[in-house]
Amino acid sequence: MKGAVSLGTSRGSRRESKYFYLFVSPWIIGFIVFALFPIGASLFYSFTDYDIIHAPVFVGLNNYSELFKDEQFWNSVKVTLQYTFFSVPLTLLLSLVFALLINQKVPFRGFFRTAMYFPSMISGVSMSLLFFWVFNPQAGLFNYGLSFFGIEPIHWLLDQRYAMWALIIMSFWGMGAGMLIFLAGLQGVPTSLLEAARLDGAGR
Template sequence: MTSRSKFYLNRQGRAAHVFLIPWQLGFLLITAVPLLASLYLAFTNYDILNPPEWTGLENFQRMIHDDQFWASVRVTLIYVLVSVPLQLAFALLLALILDRGLSGLAFYRSAFYLPSLLGSSVAIAILWREIFGDDGLINKGLALIGIHGESWLQNPRTALATLIVLNVWTFGSPMVIFLAGLRQIPDELYEAARVDGAGVWRQFTHVTVPLLTPIIFFNLILQTIGAFQTFTQAHIVSGGTGGPANSTLFYTLYVYQQGFVAFDMGYASALAWVLMVAIAVVTALHFLVSKYWVFYGDS
Protein backbone atom coordinates (compact mmCIF):
# COMPACT_ATOMS: atom_id res chain seq x y z
CA MET A 1 0.00 0.00 0.00
CA THR A 2 1.44 3.38 -0.98
CA SER A 3 1.90 6.12 1.57
CA ARG A 4 -0.62 8.18 -0.42
CA SER A 5 -3.36 5.52 -0.10
CA LYS A 6 -2.52 5.05 3.64
CA PHE A 7 -2.93 8.78 4.10
CA TYR A 8 -6.19 8.62 2.18
CA LEU A 9 -7.49 5.80 4.41
CA ASN A 10 -6.38 7.64 7.55
CA ARG A 11 -8.28 10.67 6.36
CA GLN A 12 -11.29 8.46 5.75
CA GLY A 13 -10.86 6.96 9.21
CA ARG A 14 -10.72 10.40 10.77
CA ALA A 15 -13.84 11.43 8.92
CA ALA A 16 -15.59 8.27 10.08
CA HIS A 17 -14.64 9.05 13.67
CA VAL A 18 -16.01 12.56 13.37
CA PHE A 19 -19.30 11.20 12.07
CA LEU A 20 -19.39 8.70 14.90
CA ILE A 21 -18.97 11.35 17.59
CA PRO A 22 -22.73 11.96 18.07
CA TRP A 23 -23.37 8.24 18.55
CA GLN A 24 -20.35 7.85 20.81
CA LEU A 25 -21.44 10.81 22.92
CA GLY A 26 -24.95 9.39 23.13
CA PHE A 27 -23.65 5.98 24.10
CA LEU A 28 -21.35 7.43 26.74
CA LEU A 29 -23.78 9.92 28.27
CA ILE A 30 -27.06 8.03 27.94
CA THR A 31 -25.92 4.42 28.34
CA ALA A 32 -22.39 3.85 29.63
CA VAL A 33 -22.18 6.53 32.32
CA PRO A 34 -25.66 5.82 33.81
CA LEU A 35 -24.87 2.11 33.68
CA LEU A 36 -21.67 2.56 35.65
CA ALA A 37 -23.38 5.04 37.97
CA SER A 38 -26.11 2.51 38.72
CA LEU A 39 -23.43 -0.09 39.48
CA TYR A 40 -21.95 2.28 42.04
CA LEU A 41 -25.41 3.14 43.42
CA ALA A 42 -26.17 -0.55 43.87
CA PHE A 43 -23.68 -0.50 46.74
CA THR A 44 -25.13 2.59 48.38
CA ASN A 45 -28.15 3.85 50.28
CA TYR A 46 -29.44 6.57 47.95
CA ASP A 47 -32.82 8.31 48.19
CA ILE A 48 -32.06 10.88 45.43
CA LEU A 49 -32.63 13.76 47.82
CA ASN A 50 -29.43 13.16 49.77
CA PRO A 51 -25.95 12.09 48.61
CA PRO A 52 -25.46 8.32 48.32
CA GLU A 53 -23.92 6.55 51.32
CA TRP A 54 -21.68 3.54 50.69
CA THR A 55 -23.22 0.45 52.29
CA GLY A 56 -21.25 -2.31 50.60
CA LEU A 57 -23.24 -5.47 49.98
CA GLU A 58 -26.16 -4.45 52.21
CA ASN A 59 -28.63 -4.05 49.32
CA PHE A 60 -27.82 -7.52 48.03
CA GLN A 61 -28.10 -9.03 51.51
CA ARG A 62 -31.45 -7.29 51.92
CA MET A 63 -32.82 -9.16 48.91
CA ILE A 64 -32.32 -12.47 50.66
CA HIS A 65 -34.81 -11.52 53.38
CA ASP A 66 -37.14 -9.50 51.16
CA ASP A 67 -40.42 -11.38 50.60
CA GLN A 68 -41.46 -8.96 47.86
CA PHE A 69 -38.24 -9.62 45.98
CA TRP A 70 -38.84 -13.37 46.03
CA ALA A 71 -42.49 -12.88 45.03
CA SER A 72 -41.35 -10.85 42.02
CA VAL A 73 -38.76 -13.49 41.07
CA ARG A 74 -41.41 -16.20 41.25
CA VAL A 75 -43.94 -14.27 39.14
CA THR A 76 -41.35 -13.37 36.51
CA LEU A 77 -40.00 -16.92 36.23
CA ILE A 78 -43.50 -18.37 35.83
CA TYR A 79 -44.25 -15.77 33.20
CA VAL A 80 -41.05 -16.45 31.25
CA LEU A 81 -41.37 -20.23 31.47
CA VAL A 82 -45.02 -20.32 30.41
CA SER A 83 -45.54 -17.37 28.09
CA VAL A 84 -42.41 -17.64 25.92
CA PRO A 85 -42.91 -21.28 24.78
CA LEU A 86 -46.63 -20.69 24.30
CA GLN A 87 -46.02 -17.57 22.28
CA LEU A 88 -43.38 -19.23 20.10
CA ALA A 89 -45.57 -22.30 19.51
CA PHE A 90 -48.50 -20.10 18.54
CA ALA A 91 -46.33 -17.94 16.29
CA LEU A 92 -44.90 -21.02 14.57
CA LEU A 93 -48.35 -22.51 14.07
CA LEU A 94 -49.66 -19.32 12.46
CA ALA A 95 -46.51 -18.99 10.33
CA LEU A 96 -47.01 -22.55 9.05
CA ILE A 97 -50.62 -21.78 8.13
CA LEU A 98 -49.69 -18.56 6.38
CA ASP A 99 -46.84 -20.29 4.57
CA ARG A 100 -49.31 -22.52 2.76
CA GLY A 101 -49.97 -19.76 0.25
CA LEU A 102 -53.35 -18.47 1.40
CA SER A 103 -54.97 -15.79 -0.67
CA GLY A 104 -54.83 -12.42 1.07
CA LEU A 105 -51.59 -13.40 2.79
CA ALA A 106 -50.36 -9.81 3.05
CA PHE A 107 -53.53 -8.81 4.87
CA TYR A 108 -53.35 -11.67 7.37
CA ARG A 109 -49.65 -11.07 7.96
CA SER A 110 -50.31 -7.42 8.77
CA ALA A 111 -53.39 -8.24 10.87
CA PHE A 112 -51.50 -10.82 12.92
CA TYR A 113 -48.52 -8.52 13.32
CA LEU A 114 -50.63 -5.65 14.62
CA PRO A 115 -50.92 -6.94 18.23
CA SER A 116 -47.11 -7.03 18.41
CA LEU A 117 -47.05 -3.32 17.79
CA LEU A 118 -49.80 -2.62 20.29
CA GLY A 119 -49.34 -5.38 22.85
CA SER A 120 -47.04 -3.58 25.24
CA SER A 121 -48.90 -0.29 24.93
CA VAL A 122 -50.85 1.37 27.71
CA ALA A 123 -54.01 1.39 25.59
CA ILE A 124 -54.04 -2.38 25.17
CA ALA A 125 -53.34 -2.93 28.86
CA ILE A 126 -56.37 -0.76 29.66
CA LEU A 127 -58.42 -2.68 27.10
CA TRP A 128 -57.31 -5.91 28.80
CA ARG A 129 -58.60 -4.56 32.09
CA GLU A 130 -61.96 -3.93 30.48
CA ILE A 131 -62.10 -7.38 28.91
CA PHE A 132 -61.12 -9.36 31.99
CA GLY A 133 -62.71 -7.13 34.65
CA ASP A 134 -65.69 -8.01 36.86
CA ASP A 135 -68.10 -6.40 34.37
CA GLY A 136 -65.85 -7.18 31.41
CA LEU A 137 -66.50 -8.77 28.08
CA ILE A 138 -65.51 -12.29 29.16
CA ASN A 139 -67.83 -12.30 32.16
CA LYS A 140 -70.66 -10.83 30.12
CA GLY A 141 -70.21 -13.70 27.69
CA LEU A 142 -70.17 -16.22 30.52
CA ALA A 143 -73.30 -14.65 31.98
CA LEU A 144 -75.14 -15.52 28.76
CA ILE A 145 -74.67 -19.19 29.58
CA GLY A 146 -75.52 -18.70 33.24
CA ILE A 147 -72.02 -18.56 34.69
CA HIS A 148 -71.28 -15.74 37.11
CA GLY A 149 -67.58 -15.02 36.75
CA GLU A 150 -65.49 -12.88 39.07
CA SER A 151 -62.87 -10.40 37.93
CA TRP A 152 -60.07 -12.35 36.27
CA LEU A 153 -57.63 -9.65 37.20
CA GLN A 154 -58.54 -9.59 40.89
CA ASN A 155 -58.17 -13.30 41.44
CA PRO A 156 -54.57 -14.24 42.30
CA ARG A 157 -55.06 -17.58 40.51
CA THR A 158 -56.01 -16.03 37.17
CA ALA A 159 -54.44 -12.56 37.14
CA LEU A 160 -51.05 -13.71 35.86
CA ALA A 161 -52.70 -16.01 33.33
CA THR A 162 -54.45 -13.02 31.72
CA LEU A 163 -51.09 -11.32 31.26
CA ILE A 164 -49.65 -14.50 29.78
CA VAL A 165 -52.54 -14.56 27.31
CA LEU A 166 -51.78 -10.93 26.46
CA ASN A 167 -48.17 -11.82 25.75
CA VAL A 168 -49.10 -14.86 23.66
CA TRP A 169 -51.45 -12.63 21.69
CA THR A 170 -48.47 -10.51 20.61
CA PHE A 171 -47.11 -13.38 18.53
CA GLY A 172 -46.77 -11.30 15.37
CA SER A 173 -43.13 -10.41 15.66
CA PRO A 174 -41.78 -13.99 16.05
CA MET A 175 -44.38 -15.13 13.49
CA VAL A 176 -42.95 -12.85 10.80
CA ILE A 177 -39.45 -14.10 11.56
CA PHE A 178 -40.65 -17.72 11.42
CA LEU A 179 -42.35 -17.00 8.12
CA ALA A 180 -39.10 -15.66 6.68
CA GLY A 181 -37.31 -18.76 7.98
CA LEU A 182 -39.87 -21.11 6.42
CA ARG A 183 -39.38 -19.42 3.05
CA GLN A 184 -35.67 -20.30 3.22
CA ILE A 185 -36.26 -24.06 3.44
CA PRO A 186 -35.72 -25.53 -0.05
CA ASP A 187 -38.76 -27.26 -1.56
CA GLU A 188 -36.49 -30.06 -2.76
CA LEU A 189 -36.11 -31.30 0.79
CA TYR A 190 -39.88 -31.66 1.18
CA GLU A 191 -40.10 -33.37 -2.22
CA ALA A 192 -37.36 -35.80 -1.20
CA ALA A 193 -39.13 -36.49 2.07
CA ARG A 194 -42.41 -37.11 0.29
CA VAL A 195 -40.68 -39.48 -2.14
CA ASP A 196 -39.36 -41.34 0.92
CA GLY A 197 -42.93 -41.66 2.16
CA ALA A 198 -42.92 -38.96 4.85
CA GLY A 199 -46.33 -37.62 5.81
CA VAL A 200 -47.08 -34.05 6.88
CA TRP A 201 -46.09 -34.62 10.50
CA ARG A 202 -42.82 -36.33 9.57
CA GLN A 203 -42.00 -33.55 7.13
CA PHE A 204 -42.60 -31.07 9.91
CA THR A 205 -40.51 -32.90 12.53
CA HIS A 206 -37.71 -34.06 10.21
CA VAL A 207 -37.40 -31.21 7.75
CA THR A 208 -39.11 -28.05 8.98
CA VAL A 209 -38.13 -28.06 12.64
CA PRO A 210 -34.44 -29.00 12.20
CA LEU A 211 -33.92 -26.39 9.49
CA LEU A 212 -35.84 -23.81 11.48
CA THR A 213 -33.88 -24.30 14.72
CA PRO A 214 -31.62 -21.25 14.17
CA ILE A 215 -34.78 -19.14 13.80
CA ILE A 216 -36.41 -20.78 16.81
CA PHE A 217 -33.25 -20.11 18.79
CA PHE A 218 -33.17 -16.47 17.69
CA ASN A 219 -36.81 -15.96 18.65
CA LEU A 220 -36.31 -17.79 21.92
CA ILE A 221 -33.47 -15.50 22.94
CA LEU A 222 -35.33 -12.32 21.98
CA GLN A 223 -38.63 -13.31 23.58
CA THR A 224 -36.98 -14.58 26.78
CA ILE A 225 -35.10 -11.32 27.27
CA GLY A 226 -38.29 -9.39 26.50
CA ALA A 227 -40.33 -11.47 28.94
CA PHE A 228 -37.85 -10.86 31.75
CA GLN A 229 -38.31 -7.13 31.16
CA THR A 230 -42.12 -7.08 31.02
CA PHE A 231 -43.43 -3.99 32.77
CA THR A 232 -46.15 -1.93 31.11
CA GLN A 233 -48.94 -4.51 31.09
CA ALA A 234 -48.46 -5.40 34.76
CA HIS A 235 -48.17 -1.76 35.75
CA ILE A 236 -51.41 -0.77 34.05
CA VAL A 237 -53.45 -3.85 34.84
CA SER A 238 -52.55 -3.86 38.55
CA GLY A 239 -52.47 -0.09 38.90
CA GLY A 240 -48.75 -0.31 39.70
CA THR A 241 -49.25 -2.47 42.79
CA GLY A 242 -48.44 -5.91 41.38
CA GLY A 243 -51.66 -7.16 42.97
CA PRO A 244 -53.77 -8.96 43.76
CA ALA A 245 -51.60 -10.41 46.52
CA ASN A 246 -48.39 -9.93 44.49
CA SER A 247 -49.67 -12.21 41.73
CA THR A 248 -48.58 -9.74 39.01
CA LEU A 249 -45.57 -8.31 40.80
CA PHE A 250 -43.13 -8.59 37.91
CA TYR A 251 -39.49 -8.03 38.69
CA THR A 252 -39.26 -4.80 36.71
CA LEU A 253 -42.40 -3.53 38.42
CA TYR A 254 -40.74 -4.14 41.77
CA VAL A 255 -37.62 -2.32 40.60
CA TYR A 256 -39.86 0.59 39.59
CA GLN A 257 -41.68 0.54 42.94
CA GLN A 258 -38.40 0.70 44.82
CA GLY A 259 -36.90 3.37 42.58
CA PHE A 260 -39.80 5.67 41.84
CA VAL A 261 -42.32 5.05 44.61
CA ALA A 262 -40.10 4.38 47.61
CA PHE A 263 -37.24 6.45 46.09
CA ASP A 264 -34.83 3.80 47.28
CA MET A 265 -32.56 4.15 44.27
CA GLY A 266 -29.67 2.23 45.82
CA TYR A 267 -31.80 -0.88 46.30
CA ALA A 268 -33.48 -0.40 42.91
CA SER A 269 -30.06 -0.25 41.25
CA ALA A 270 -28.99 -3.44 43.01
CA LEU A 271 -32.19 -5.14 41.85
CA ALA A 272 -31.61 -3.93 38.29
CA TRP A 273 -28.09 -5.35 38.26
CA VAL A 274 -29.30 -8.69 39.56
CA LEU A 275 -31.81 -8.78 36.71
CA MET A 276 -29.13 -7.91 34.18
CA VAL A 277 -26.85 -10.66 35.46
CA ALA A 278 -29.76 -13.13 35.52
CA ILE A 279 -30.65 -12.34 31.90
CA ALA A 280 -26.99 -12.64 30.90
CA VAL A 281 -26.72 -16.03 32.62
CA VAL A 282 -29.94 -17.33 31.05
CA THR A 283 -28.82 -16.12 27.61
CA ALA A 284 -25.40 -17.73 28.07
CA LEU A 285 -27.09 -20.99 29.07
CA HIS A 286 -29.24 -20.83 25.95
CA PHE A 287 -26.11 -20.48 23.84
CA LEU A 288 -24.38 -23.33 25.68
CA VAL A 289 -27.32 -25.68 25.21
CA SER A 290 -27.92 -24.54 21.63
CA LYS A 291 -25.10 -26.69 20.27
CA TYR A 292 -27.19 -29.75 21.12
CA TRP A 293 -30.32 -28.74 19.26
CA VAL A 294 -29.65 -25.90 16.83
CA PHE A 295 -28.57 -26.99 13.34
CA TYR A 296 -26.94 -24.50 11.04
CA GLY A 297 -26.79 -25.21 7.34
CA ASP A 298 -23.00 -25.23 7.34
CA SER A 299 -22.57 -27.57 10.32
Protein backbone atom coordinates in the same frame (compact mmCIF):
# COMPACT_ATOMS: atom_id res chain seq x y z
CA MET B 1 -4.36 -4.08 -12.82
CA LYS B 2 -4.92 -6.31 -9.84
CA GLY B 3 -3.71 -3.55 -7.55
CA ALA B 4 -6.20 -1.10 -9.05
CA VAL B 5 -9.04 -3.61 -8.64
CA SER B 6 -8.12 -4.31 -4.99
CA LEU B 7 -7.80 -0.58 -4.32
CA GLY B 8 -11.24 0.04 -5.80
CA THR B 9 -12.68 -2.83 -3.79
CA SER B 10 -11.19 -1.54 -0.54
CA ARG B 11 -12.55 1.94 -1.22
CA GLY B 12 -15.97 0.48 -1.95
CA SER B 13 -15.83 -1.55 1.27
CA ARG B 14 -14.89 1.53 3.28
CA ARG B 15 -17.72 3.49 1.66
CA GLU B 16 -20.20 0.74 2.51
CA SER B 17 -18.90 0.64 6.08
CA LYS B 18 -19.39 4.41 6.41
CA TYR B 19 -22.98 4.17 5.16
CA PHE B 20 -23.60 1.20 7.43
CA TYR B 21 -22.48 3.02 10.58
CA LEU B 22 -24.30 6.16 9.43
CA PHE B 23 -27.64 4.38 9.12
CA VAL B 24 -27.20 2.24 12.23
CA SER B 25 -25.96 5.14 14.41
CA PRO B 26 -29.49 6.26 15.53
CA TRP B 27 -30.14 2.78 16.93
CA ILE B 28 -26.71 2.65 18.61
CA ILE B 29 -27.21 6.09 20.19
CA GLY B 30 -30.71 5.15 21.34
CA PHE B 31 -29.48 1.88 22.81
CA ILE B 32 -26.68 3.60 24.73
CA VAL B 33 -28.85 6.46 26.03
CA PHE B 34 -32.10 4.60 26.77
CA ALA B 35 -30.88 1.08 27.60
CA LEU B 36 -27.17 0.70 28.35
CA PHE B 37 -26.79 3.84 30.47
CA PRO B 38 -29.89 3.14 32.65
CA ILE B 39 -28.72 -0.45 33.20
CA GLY B 40 -25.26 0.72 34.25
CA ALA B 41 -26.71 3.45 36.50
CA SER B 42 -29.07 0.96 38.16
CA LEU B 43 -26.16 -1.40 38.81
CA PHE B 44 -24.14 1.42 40.36
CA TYR B 45 -26.98 2.69 42.55
CA SER B 46 -27.69 -0.85 43.77
CA PHE B 47 -24.44 -0.64 45.77
CA THR B 48 -25.38 2.71 47.33
CA ASP B 49 -27.87 4.28 49.70
CA TYR B 50 -29.62 6.77 47.42
CA ASP B 51 -32.90 8.62 47.93
CA ILE B 52 -32.67 10.98 44.89
CA ILE B 53 -32.51 14.04 47.14
CA HIS B 54 -29.13 13.37 48.76
CA ALA B 55 -25.90 12.21 47.17
CA PRO B 56 -25.48 8.42 46.93
CA VAL B 57 -23.51 6.75 49.72
CA PHE B 58 -21.67 3.53 48.93
CA VAL B 59 -22.89 0.66 51.15
CA GLY B 60 -21.42 -2.35 49.34
CA LEU B 61 -23.57 -5.50 49.37
CA ASN B 62 -25.88 -4.39 52.18
CA ASN B 63 -28.80 -3.81 49.81
CA TYR B 64 -28.45 -7.32 48.39
CA SER B 65 -28.17 -8.94 51.83
CA GLU B 66 -31.40 -7.22 52.88
CA LEU B 67 -33.03 -8.15 49.59
CA PHE B 68 -32.38 -11.87 50.05
CA LYS B 69 -34.00 -11.70 53.48
CA ASP B 70 -37.19 -10.13 52.11
CA GLU B 71 -40.09 -12.55 51.59
CA GLN B 72 -41.61 -10.33 48.90
CA PHE B 73 -38.45 -10.71 46.82
CA TRP B 74 -38.64 -14.51 46.83
CA ASN B 75 -42.36 -14.32 46.09
CA SER B 76 -41.63 -12.10 43.09
CA VAL B 77 -39.01 -14.61 41.89
CA LYS B 78 -41.57 -17.42 42.20
CA VAL B 79 -44.20 -15.46 40.26
CA THR B 80 -41.68 -14.51 37.57
CA LEU B 81 -40.64 -18.14 37.09
CA GLN B 82 -44.28 -19.24 36.86
CA TYR B 83 -45.04 -16.54 34.31
CA THR B 84 -41.98 -17.46 32.23
CA PHE B 85 -42.73 -21.19 32.41
CA PHE B 86 -46.19 -20.73 30.88
CA SER B 87 -45.88 -17.56 28.80
CA VAL B 88 -42.70 -18.23 26.80
CA PRO B 89 -43.49 -21.79 25.56
CA LEU B 90 -47.13 -20.95 24.77
CA THR B 91 -46.17 -17.76 22.92
CA LEU B 92 -43.56 -19.63 20.85
CA LEU B 93 -46.00 -22.44 20.12
CA LEU B 94 -48.75 -20.07 18.97
CA SER B 95 -46.25 -18.10 16.88
CA LEU B 96 -45.15 -21.29 15.14
CA VAL B 97 -48.74 -22.47 14.57
CA PHE B 98 -49.79 -19.17 12.99
CA ALA B 99 -46.59 -19.06 10.92
CA LEU B 100 -47.37 -22.54 9.57
CA LEU B 101 -50.94 -21.49 8.75
CA ILE B 102 -49.95 -18.25 7.02
CA ASN B 103 -47.18 -20.03 5.12
CA GLN B 104 -49.83 -22.04 3.26
CA LYS B 105 -51.13 -20.93 -0.11
CA VAL B 106 -54.34 -19.29 1.06
CA PRO B 107 -56.14 -16.19 -0.26
CA PHE B 108 -55.26 -12.82 1.30
CA ARG B 109 -52.02 -14.09 2.82
CA GLY B 110 -50.58 -10.58 2.86
CA PHE B 111 -53.55 -9.27 4.80
CA PHE B 112 -53.34 -12.03 7.39
CA ARG B 113 -49.60 -11.48 7.86
CA THR B 114 -50.14 -7.77 8.43
CA ALA B 115 -53.09 -8.38 10.74
CA MET B 116 -51.08 -10.84 12.85
CA TYR B 117 -48.02 -8.60 13.11
CA PHE B 118 -49.84 -5.28 13.58
CA PRO B 119 -50.65 -5.79 17.31
CA SER B 120 -46.91 -6.09 18.05
CA MET B 121 -46.48 -2.50 16.89
CA ILE B 122 -49.01 -1.05 19.33
CA SER B 123 -47.53 0.66 22.39
CA GLY B 124 -47.68 -0.95 25.81
CA VAL B 125 -49.90 1.84 27.16
CA SER B 126 -52.54 1.29 24.49
CA MET B 127 -52.39 -2.46 24.99
CA SER B 128 -52.79 -2.07 28.76
CA LEU B 129 -55.85 0.14 28.35
CA LEU B 130 -57.35 -2.31 25.87
CA PHE B 131 -56.90 -5.30 28.14
CA PHE B 132 -58.13 -3.28 31.10
CA TRP B 133 -61.50 -3.18 29.38
CA VAL B 134 -61.27 -6.77 28.11
CA PHE B 135 -60.75 -8.02 31.69
CA ASN B 136 -63.23 -5.58 33.22
CA PRO B 137 -65.29 -7.53 35.81
CA GLN B 138 -68.59 -5.82 34.88
CA ALA B 139 -68.44 -5.19 31.14
CA GLY B 140 -65.34 -7.10 30.00
CA LEU B 141 -65.26 -9.27 26.92
CA PHE B 142 -63.95 -12.32 28.80
CA ASN B 143 -66.63 -12.25 31.46
CA TYR B 144 -69.26 -11.65 28.80
CA GLY B 145 -68.18 -14.84 27.04
CA LEU B 146 -68.11 -16.80 30.32
CA SER B 147 -71.63 -15.63 31.14
CA PHE B 148 -72.97 -17.87 28.37
CA PHE B 149 -71.70 -20.86 30.37
CA GLY B 150 -73.27 -19.65 33.61
CA ILE B 151 -69.93 -18.59 35.15
CA GLU B 152 -70.00 -15.67 37.55
CA PRO B 153 -67.93 -12.57 36.68
CA ILE B 154 -64.24 -12.93 37.58
CA HIS B 155 -62.06 -10.10 38.84
CA TRP B 156 -59.19 -11.03 36.52
CA LEU B 157 -56.75 -8.30 37.52
CA LEU B 158 -57.68 -8.06 41.20
CA ASP B 159 -57.88 -11.71 42.22
CA GLN B 160 -54.48 -13.32 42.79
CA ARG B 161 -55.86 -16.66 41.56
CA TYR B 162 -56.50 -15.25 38.08
CA ALA B 163 -54.15 -12.26 37.73
CA MET B 164 -51.28 -14.47 36.56
CA TRP B 165 -53.39 -16.05 33.81
CA ALA B 166 -54.60 -12.63 32.72
CA LEU B 167 -50.98 -11.47 32.31
CA ILE B 168 -50.11 -14.64 30.38
CA ILE B 169 -53.03 -14.04 28.02
CA MET B 170 -51.85 -10.44 27.57
CA SER B 171 -48.40 -11.68 26.58
CA PHE B 172 -49.90 -13.43 23.54
CA TRP B 173 -50.59 -9.97 22.10
CA GLY B 174 -46.97 -9.64 20.96
CA MET B 175 -46.59 -13.04 19.31
CA GLY B 176 -46.65 -11.42 15.87
CA ALA B 177 -42.91 -10.72 16.04
CA GLY B 178 -42.13 -14.38 16.76
CA MET B 179 -44.52 -15.45 14.02
CA LEU B 180 -42.66 -13.23 11.55
CA ILE B 181 -39.32 -14.84 12.46
CA PHE B 182 -40.74 -18.36 12.11
CA LEU B 183 -42.37 -17.39 8.82
CA ALA B 184 -39.06 -16.06 7.46
CA GLY B 185 -37.40 -19.32 8.41
CA LEU B 186 -40.12 -21.41 6.78
CA GLN B 187 -39.94 -19.41 3.57
CA GLY B 188 -36.16 -19.73 3.57
CA VAL B 189 -36.42 -23.50 3.07
CA PRO B 190 -35.73 -24.25 -0.63
CA THR B 191 -38.71 -25.67 -2.52
CA SER B 192 -36.41 -28.30 -4.03
CA LEU B 193 -35.71 -29.62 -0.55
CA LEU B 194 -39.42 -29.81 0.23
CA GLU B 195 -40.14 -31.60 -3.06
CA ALA B 196 -37.33 -34.09 -2.38
CA ALA B 197 -38.67 -34.78 1.09
CA ARG B 198 -42.17 -35.27 -0.33
CA LEU B 199 -40.86 -37.75 -2.91
CA ASP B 200 -39.07 -39.64 -0.14
CA GLY B 201 -42.39 -40.06 1.66
CA ALA B 202 -41.90 -37.48 4.41
CA GLY B 203 -45.11 -36.47 6.16
CA ARG B 204 -45.99 -33.29 7.97
